[in-house]
Amino acid sequence: xxxxxxxxxxxxxxxxxxxxxxxxxxxxxxxxxxxxxxxxxxxxxxxxxxxxxxxxxxxxxxxxxxxxxxxxxxxxxxxxxxxxxxxxxxxxxxxxxxxxxxxxxxxxxxxxxxxxxxxxxxxxxxxxxxxxxxxxxxxxxxxxxxxxxxxxxxxxxxxxxxxx
Amino acid sequence: xxxxxxxxxxxxxxxxxxxxxxxxxxxxxxxxxxxxxxxxxxxxxxxxxxxxxxxxxxxxxxxxxxxxxxxxxxxxxxxxxxxxxxxxxxxxxxxxxxxxxxxxxxxxxxxxxxxxxxxxxxxxxxxxxxxxxxxxxxxxxxxxxxxxxxxxxxxxxxxxxxxxxxxxxxxxxxxxx
Numbered sequence: 001x002x003x004x005x006x007x008x009x010x011x012x013x014x015x016x017x018x019x020x021x022x023x024x025x026x027x028x029x030x031x032x033x034x035x036x037x038x039x040x041x042x043x044x045x046x047x048x049x050x051x052x053x054x055x056x057x058x059x060x061x062x063x064x065x066x067x068x069x070x071x072x073x074x075x076x077x078x079x080x081x082x083x084x085x086x087x088x089x090x091x092x093x094x095x096x097x098x099x100x101x102x103x104x105x106x107x108x109x110x111x112x113x114x115x116x117x118x119x120x121x122x123x124x125x126x127x128x129x130x131x132x133x134x135x136x137x138x139x140x141x142x143x144x145x146x147x148x149x150x151x152x153x154x155x156x157x158x159x160x161x162x163x164x
Numbered sequence: 165x166x167x168x169x170x171x172x173x174x175x176x177x178x179x180x181x182x183x184x185x186x187x188x189x190x191x192x193x194x195x196x197x198x199x200x201x202x203x204x205x206x207x208x209x210x211x212x213x214x215x216x217x218x219x220x221x222x223x224x225x226x227x228x229x230x231x232x233x234x235x236x237x238x239x240x241x242x243x244x245x246x247x248x249x250x251x252x253x254x255x256x257x258x259x260x261x262x263x264x265x266x267x268x269x270x271x272x273x274x275x276x277x278x279x280x281x282x283x284x285x286x287x288x289x290x291x292x293x294x295x296x297x298x299x300x301x302x303x304x305x306x307x308x309x310x311x312x313x314x315x316x317x318x319x320x321x322x323x324x325x326x327x328x329x330x331x332x333x334x335x336x337x338x339x340x341x
Binding site: 062 | 175179180181183184187188192194197198201202205206209263264265266268269272277278281282285296300301306321324325328329331332
């Protein structure tokens, strides 16, 4: 047998022996050396396939890690700080800019009311938002999908009406 | 029609399967496997509303996990390049006299051969090991492995060939030690 033929057969034996043709198998059977290589390759394949697929036990803390990641709020702390800053500071700028309030109410009183309500609302909104975002994160993620579905069904209904 | 899945129950049923998939894909690195598992379940939680019920929930999750894992591996493609190009272990050297190699065949008959092969498999270059893991454990054909890893099919076949030759030669060298 030519060297190039032998080399090709060896490559096929060790790559995908199931693709060997009848002629190639006949050639292999004629050579004790190739027969042995085919057996070696088959036994290697069988040993690898027989390896246990699930031999590792997940660590005990895995569930908590996964759930913590899933229930992590969608916002970061800096988002909250920026929102608070806007809520608290913007009334100050509004009242400074606006001349309409002059004479109607004491400037300091108005600013104090704004800041007070700003902080109060923020403190109420924070736990509420956390609850909504972490518990209903799945629903919020699918707002886009739900909206697309709504659009598709509306278009479908409109089409049906039009064709009637 | 979309089917609903109990996420907690899905997690309980599949955590071992996904964790072991992570260990296989990421070379038994526990940290990488844990990161992988968290990412899988996070993505599953986000996409749970898209489950159509055409397959079992565990099958759906497994497919999602495998795609995610292969995506991560694809990003770090340099791992799939052969590191030790000058190694002789992955070269097949035909005997001059064409005599069958009884030594390696005898090694395969020994009781502890499975442990030796397993150890050698995990020590292979990533470029050889990964296509073999995908082929043997995930039942992926070479064409699909090539598409998933964005590597030519010929390269995949060549790497599997060299990986098996390296395993073969490792068994042969065990005798001479």
